[in-house]
Amino acid sequence: MATQKTLAIIGNGMVGQHFLAQLAASPALRDYHTVTFCEEPRPAYDRVHLSEFFAGKTAEDLSLVPPGFFEEHGITLHLNDKAVAVDRQTKTIVSAKGQHIHYDKLVLATGSYPFVPPVPGHDRPNCLVYRTIEDLEAMVKAAQTAKVGVVVGGGLLGLEAAKALTDLGLQTHVVEFAPRLMAVQLDDEGGAILRRKIEGLGVRVHTSKNTSEITDGESCVNKMCFADGEALETDLILFSAGIRPRDELARSCGLEVGARGGIVIDNQCRTSDADIYAIGECALWNGMIYGLVAPGYAMARTVVADLQNQAVPFTGADMSTKLKLMGVDVASIGDAHAKTPGALTYSYQNGGSQVYKRLVVSADNTHLLGAVLVGEASEYGTLLHYCLNGIELPANPESLILPQQPATPVALGADALPDSAQLCSCFDVSKGEVCSAIANGYLTLGEVKAATKASTGCGGCSALLKSVVDAQLAKQGYEVNTDLCGHFAYTRQALYHLVRIGQLRTFDALLAKHGTGKGCDICKPAVANILASYWNEHILEPVHWGLQDSNDTYLANIQKDGTYSIVPRIPGGEIKPDMLIVLGEVGKKYRLYTKITGGQRIDLFGARLEQLPDIWQELIAAGFETGHAYGKSLRTVKSCVGSTWCRYGVADSVGLAIELENRYKGLRSPHKLKFAVSGCTRECAEAQSKDIGVIATENGWNLYICGNGGMKPRHADLFATGLDKDTLIRYIDRLLIFYVRTADRLQRTSVWLDNLEGGLAYLKSVVMEDSLGLSDELEQQMRHVIETYQCEWKATLADGNKLKRFRHFVNSSQPDSNVLFVEERGQPRPALPEEKRHFKLVGVA
Amino acid sequence: MATWQAICDVTELLPNTGLCALLDGQQVAVFYVPDPELGEVCARQVYAISNFDPFGQANVLSRGICGDIDAQLVVASPLYKQHFNLRTGVCLENEAVALPVYAVRISQNKVELAGGVGL
Ligand code: SRM
Ligand SMILES: Cc1cc2nc3c(=O)[nH]c(=O)nc-3n(C[C@H](O)[C@H](O)[C@H](O)COP(=O)(O)OP(=O)(O)OC[C@H]3O[C@@H](n4cnc5c(N)ncnc54)[C@H](O)[C@@H]3O)c2cc1C
Ligand code: SF4
């Protein structure tokens, strides 16, 4: 140990922590004993998302430090202790709590502080800033008795703070010294549109205002007096007038600092003392302080590399930004003010929808230098791409910002989407960004996901992302990998055939014969689904244990807090009063949240794992069956009233819906299936948005197929008209099994048909004209599924072995103490994190 | 010195699935991933990590699907599908996130656990 040197980091903010995380992942960690000083009472947290505190996030939610991080990596943390002096001669740091620490290498990551203009009265009550969690707590406290709030500063942060004040219920003003909002990023027109938008949200904006004094107010706590003689009464004042680097330690130990502050660093992030680095908002590189977190992270990487004698120089950072301020999209790229000599500009303004866009283009009209977007910023990704990568502009650059004419009918999805199309709404990733990730060498879906974050939130966009990635790879001449995953070099369709032809009954058998490794959460559920479609064995048979997604494993739908929802089948949406009463009684007894679903049935939420069997015991005793809300299988057959009651109905839509639902319930398919039956062309059951839609006519049933609601709605195609019931059912049998055999994993019928070679005409020939000679086989396979149907819950309740899985702890009957409910609108819902904390306190007392 | 605590019989372990144990108030997800080369169930085929999914903020990891990705044994969270290495607790999608890992041994046909953080 004697040879181990000491590495000290002063400041555990966003950049300081990122440095530690990078260090922990590098071999350099072993060369040093690492010590960090953190002035704040808690280790690093996410300042960028600070405003989410007002939307209910807690300090813990915002934390950037994984549990056990310091212990695990042997890093000593001096929490709540400020470094007050550095002696460069003896290489010692002295802290406020009296620690003396020797260092060999020192990293200053002290960040910055909010600048408060030194006007008289700036330190009066309720004059606050916005940088730490303590600042937020002070804001919340002050807002309790305040009615009016003013933000001084109309920049990025100021506008974000204004949002926070309106969220706290204050009448909010923004006071800006410059003649427009976001003076750094926007031009006059952009600033004016932003102003109108923000005023439209009820915030009053005062520009060109120079505060001269703050004094006692008459109707409010404070009064702001401006140089032009006007005044504004307010209870709370929030200064957001820029940041100043915290370079006081560096100054006092004689490091070189800039004329207007900031610790001077070189491309290796070294200060004027080669053993001391500075990174983040305290550092001055090439005359610049970067008030954004990404450049700080880049500096952290540079230093971790330098400690290993590797040169990863910091060479500046792009300051382009895109954000949503109070719901208004604002973006600024590169030379937004057209300062480059000879620059040309193009602008587009739409007074009605208050959209403003401007391009700044090189004198020869070939390259993009900068851009401003206000009110609508979907082109940001594409424009940034042009600007940063020096891509040559089209001959008419204005086309990049002119409104897109109603998109040409989107042919086969991916290819036809414009680059600006947003693929992932959680992480705001556009098609352009995905394509540029691919261009930068991320060549698999997994790599693209990691590089862009697309599809790593709610996951709703994963199918769309995959189709874009596949199309793009194909376009660039790469062979598109259609393997299911790393364990099977086959498509789902091929695996289906391998199961059928080899008569394989288990995952292990298929893996042993055709796969490698142990499997994963992609191939296991996919294969389980294939086996269930083909053999239709109970999905909880021991050999299939462990293959299913959580929903199938527990025959219920998992919810965000780890509890489950229960959806009994209500075929066609028809239900007797007595059955409704049972649902009500079960809901009441187990304190479940109850809701009518969009599929004409009733969902009971908030059951704990160990309660599921008891609840189902009662439901089954009353005559209910499982509703397969959890499976990739038939969900519901929606019905309208039909001829029985409706004065327009021409056939019994409810009767047919019930018959179809009972016929196909339990069929495991590549994705979920939804049907509907309407009693006349008024189409009250919305059959034309379903996988299988049936509409009654005077001449018989019309069959519509491959419709979809959801993420990317698709109108169903008319498949056949005037059918009698038997023919209708025969067609549906054939069509569904053909889909089960040939579709991709998690491919709805809509996408399947869009990708089917030969399209609708081919499908008609297979199903109606038997062009493949398969009809009998397809019908027979469906018959097998129907004959082997069992209510999965009923079978489970009869099998003690399967029931054993429904317990939370193997060694205790306690419930999960993290599952807590509060009441809203008279029903339970999962408690929010802060409510949980309150609970726990109450629990202790 | 670690103190070992028995949580269940070996027979409770089902190949390639998880179960959850309560260990001094902590929820631990225990997985049995058989390795044919090691033969009978032994501690080297049983893994224990925290049951708490830090992304979904719920106690659910024991209900995830296990498997291997790039030769690492992993479990996928049933909520948002992040993968966690069963040996180290590290999240494959975000390496800054690591779950506490617990030591496992098998003694007289009982599965025993010990420890926490950073073993
Ligand atoms: C409960 C319900 C909402 C409600 O309260 O009304 C619902 C809830 C869920 N929907 Fe839905 N969908 C419900 C009707 C719908 C409908 C409307 C309908 O069926 O008429 C649609 C659009 C129609 C369609 O599918 O074409 C719909 C389109 C989706 C989609 C998008 C599918 C797509 O192709 O884009 C998903 C995501 C997926 O399946 O991948 C989804 C996924 C889900 C999941 C399973 C998400 C999840 O994994 O947790 C939700 C499960 C809730 C639960 O625990 O029970 N839900 N969902 C509805 C259940 C109906 C039922 O009785 O079974
Ligand atoms: C409300 C808000 C919104 C923001 N939004 C964005 C955004 O959308 N995008 C973006 O890129 N950036 C944004 N930022 C800026 C971003 O937060 C900063 O760039 C980032 O935090 C800089 O990291 P840092 O580590 O350099 O400084 P900090 O995170 O401030 O950390 C410095 C730490 O060092 C401590 N310290 C200072 N001196 C000492 C000492 N002597 N001893 C011990 N500890 C000391 C401080 O107390 C502090 O904890 C935002 C900032 C705020 C406040
Ligand atoms: S679809 Fe026709 S039968 Fe059904 S409710 Fe509407 S009008 Fe009546």
Ligand code: FES
């Ligand atoms: S939309 Fe992409 S992850 Fe939610």
